[in-house]
Amino acid sequence: MPRTELDYGQRLEHLSILDERGAVDDALDPGFANDELLRLYRAMVLTRQLDIRMLRMQRQGQMGTFAPGRGQEATQIGSIRALRKSDWYWPSYRSFGAQMWRGWTVEGLMLLWDGYFAGFEIPEGTNELPFSIIVGGHIAPATGIAMACRYEGTDEVVLTNFGDGATSQGDFAEAVNFAGVYKSPIVYLCENNQWAISTPFEKQTASKSIAHRALGFGVEGIQVDGNDILAVSVAVEEAVARARAGEGPTVIEALTYRMDVHTTADDPTVYRKDDEVERWEAKDPIIRFEKYLRDRGALDDAAIEAIESEERARVDAGRKLFDELKQKDYREVFDYVYATLPPELQEQRADYFAKLDRAGL
């Protein structure tokens, strides 16, 4: 009869291991070996170099519209490293770094974003899905894959990432609810980069955090500093281990920031303030990781410079390949969806081809 407090013993943590000055909490440091650390560092540098190059190419008319990810490298690389090749990765559209870790190539991503079908080729030997352009549209089907993994008794795990805006879609709630009920082996990684295009986080939800929402679905949740690659690595590794052990899903909220435009067709200066961007510049994930690596003696100025120029060269080489591989084939757009083209599309195709013929293409 009386009012009593409901206590289900659920806890919610925020995890930070490497702060923005590069100082580390020794007790929490996962203690990765130097070559593992450098592999992560290199992947972050490659991600950023690709970003810079593609943004320039877009301004030079040599790249289609795409979504740059500068500032979110730690979340991407820190999360993807926990997956086995046989695990499933279903990214959103701002995940180049994680995709390259899984085997996507520089030239492939360039082809893809410049609108060539060849770029959609899935790397051999991994369980990949093409990124989702539809905001939050992949969260429910990713959950379906996780349910299938459990049903079929494999030990595969699914990682899916999405932004803060996607959590406002009904799909997110339905998916996490089902995964909770069926203890599906899936990790929901929300890259909370504070902006859903021009909608700031405080207008996205009245929740104090995205991690918080895990509680309502009765699943594990944690918030991490998304610009701290060690914190992201630890949180995702734990979540993947739980999923693999049959303990169900985890909602991870990685607090990070979209340093650049939403896409190349966007101008954030009209909706957000420079001082906010400057505050986040100071929290750059690569700079703090460099500091950590220097302090461990794993990196010095010469190595930093060498890695940057090597990764830039990798991007430039990929760009050369892209230039060679890109071939405009206006006729392939009908080729890859249906095995047998339905009659109305056959009609459209004939019409379209006739137009191409008239235009001499």
Add this chain to the structure above:
Amino acid sequence: MQFLLPDLGEGIQEAQILKLLVAEGDRVELDQPLMEVETDKAAVEIPSPVAGTIAKLHGGEGDVVNVGNPLVTFDTGDGAGGGEAAPAAKPAATKKAASKKPATPAAPATPPPPLPSGDVRAAPVIRKLAHRLGVDLRLVRGTGKRGRIVRDDVRAAAENGTAAIGSAPAASGPAPVAPPPVTRVAPIPPTVTPPGEPGKDAHGTTHTERLGQVRKTIAAQMAKSVSTIPHCTNFEDADVTDIDALRRGYNAVNPPERKLTLMAFAIQAIAHSLRRFPVFNATFDGDAMQIVYKDYLNIGIAVDSERGLVVPVMRNVETLDIHGIAASLKQLAHKVRNVSFTVDELRGGSFTVSNAGAAGGANRYATPIINHPESAILALGRARTEPRYVDGELRPRMILPLSLTFDHRATDGAESSRFLGDVIAQLENPARLLLG
């Protein structure tokens, strides 16, 4: 090597050059920033696609370049297409300034037959521009990619008037008569330079002035009032001939410091009427759904000052006779002239009188905006001599125009007519005024 303006957003048609970062003859590196341009979607920096020398810039700052047209010609030193080698298929850039003749082909002199509107190829922003400029897009020949209509086409059509809305031939109507072209002359020079920072928008040069505190306060107060209070205004005239005669007679035999103005009589009359119609000296509280009647008469006097509109408050008018009101008016005027009033002296009003006529603002009638959270405001026009029928004869009379705005949530038109009628009855009959 010729660098054509790429589509920098998704489906944009043109870009304006905001700032050039290089000049013709400059040697540039690959990826070196060349210029800042602005599209419908964003302002972006364009990095050089090659290393080489700038042979030609196809537009200057402020120019608009269409997507797919040449932006920069590079001499890359390999002999392939320096300088003028690459044929410029289309004119490169067009000046924004209206005085310049657009370089793009103008709309044809004879309009092409109108197309069904579904076949017009124009972006929404272009359609909007056309609507604003009164251009019928069906009559405009597009010079953009695949015949798309671009901004310059619309501007050119607007300038030479060949595609005005309504000039499209009706399906089976009489043949259209082309309207005469608009001839332009030298612009009228500005007599006053507007305050603020010079700048420009999409249509020409501008000045931008940041608001001062008084203006900000007025703006907020006005917006709050009109967005929360349903305003309704009554217009009436008061024949103040008799009271004016009384006033002049009194002033003629009294020292200047005891001089009485028509305003003092008006306030006296209003004070009496507010006592009889308290809903005009009240606040409508929409949150609590109640009307708060004020027992005090604090009458704000809206006047023009050096700092803009201010409304100093004459307190407890119910305790003042006509001489007290006149003295109080003089004090307020003195403070306004010397800008020596305090913020507190502008607060706590329960009704406002706008002496619009004296300020040279509204000469006759106005639709004054209620000073939130009051429930009414009365604007006095300028009293003037006008012919009126009195006792069957046309006579010169002194007429004071009155405009009363009230909060229609608090009361209705009939009550406001009665209130205004009561004010007027006093102003037309000195005995009634002086006896209350």
